Amino acid sequence: MERIFWVKCPKCGDRFCCDYELRHSKLKLICPFCLEQFLDVDSLEIDERL
Ligand SMILES: [Zn+2]
Incomplete structure (x- = not known):
């Protein structure tokens, strides 16, 4: 499964x-x-759980 x-x-x-x-x-x-384009670092939250 892809991460x-x-x-x-x-x-x-x-x-x-x-x-x-x-x-x-x-x-x-x-x-x-909404088709907004942004970098991952500009995300309000990042969840990297597996
Ligand atoms: Zn959006």
């Missing part, structure tokens, strides 16, 4: 999960709810 992590969108506050390959990368995450 994922959860982020919280800084714009709309909704949570969604991303592939762990995007963690600590310079690639922006895209919120599926």
